[in-house]
Amino acid sequence: MNIVIIGKSGQLAFELSRELDNSAHQVTFLGRDNIDVTSSDSIYATLAPLSVDVLINASAYTAVDKAEEDTEACDAINSLAVANLAKYCKANGAFMVHVSTDYVFNGHKGSPYLTGDPIEPQGAYGKSKAAGEKALLEILPEASCLIRTAWVYSSHGNNFVKTMLRLMAEKPQLTVIDDQIGTPTWAKGLAKACVSAAENKTAGVYHWTDEGVASWYDFALAIQELGVEKGLLDKSIPVLPIPSSQYPTPAKRPHYSVLDKQTAREAFASCKPTHWRKQLADMLDELSA
Structure with missing residues (x-):
């Protein structure tokens, strides 16, 4: 089938390219220099010659704190673009896979969020992603797969793991928040789920992260322990837990955003x-390789 992926510089696109590298599909990656997803005209002009069977939207505005001021750009990429792409897919009989976030929830539940739980985003980024979800499910309910994920990292690009490794090599000591709870997710596993959804045209709303639960502090300790073990760090440094109140950020983060994956394990x-x-x-x- 013809699979078109919107986004080519991010972590998910990087892993999708590796996952689809030896597949039998015709795969096209489109970045900002190829398509303007905020423009319907650009979308139609770019996608029409490609005879799209499945479109995977791996593009997003993910600068969570910057989004509090840059709301127009955030909304354009995370909401307007999703609506535009969904309309194209509806008009042309294509299936769409779209990735959203744990930030659509308020973080107060205290047990893993089900796909049908009410959403209540707390910041500009979460609100923009929630608006994108709403548009997708209204425009393309029968021919779309919405996958919410969280705490994504990979060997490509900038992320928490690589930041921690850098700071642990530079600093004598670190403090890391211990009262925000979620699940780290290697983009490689997320890419596999997206490809499965695309190949099988699995419609619906699903949650995909790796298994288990951690705080950012737990995650940082594991990064250091494994970093030393694998020769990425020369030594361990003290890593101290702090509450979110001691590290204020422009955007409010969910305190608990573990996602229930039962339906995704089956799908x-x-x-x-x-x-x-x-x-x-x-x-x-x-x-390390």
């Missing part, structure tokens, strides 16, 4: 979610 049966610590170890092996 993407070939993907087999793996515990986040094993995934982290495998990604660090990539980095």
Whole structure:
């Protein structure tokens, strides 16, 4: 089939390119220099010659704190563009896979969020992603797969894991927030779920992260321990837990955003979610290689 991926510089696009590299599909990656997803005219002019069977939207505005001031650009990419792409898919009989975020929830539930739980985003980024979800599900309810994820990292691009490794090599000591709870997710596993959704045209709303639960502090400790073990760090430094109140940010983050993956385990049966610590170890092996 013809699979078109919107986005080519991000972590998910990087992993999608590796996942689809030896597939039998015709795969096209489109970045900002190829298509303006905020313009319907650009979308139609670019996609029409490609005879799209499935479109995977791997593009997003993800600068969570910057979004509090840059709301127009954030909304354009995370909401308007999703509506534009969904309208194109509806008009041309294409299936659409779209990735959203744990930030659509308020973080107060205290147990894993189900796909049908009410959404209540707390900041500009979460609100823009929620608006994108709403547009997709209104325009293309029968021919779309919405996958919410969280805490994504990979060996490509900038992310928490690589930032921690850099700071642990530079600083004598670090403080990391210990009262925000979620699940780290290697983009490689997320890419597999997206490809499964695309190949099988699995419609519906699903949650996909790695398995298990962690605070950012737990995650940082594991990064250091495995970083030393794999030769990415020369030594350990003290890493101290602090509450969110001691590290104020422009955007409010959900305190608890673990996502329930039961329906995804069934829908993407070939993907087999793996515990986040094993995934982290495998990604660090990539980095050390």
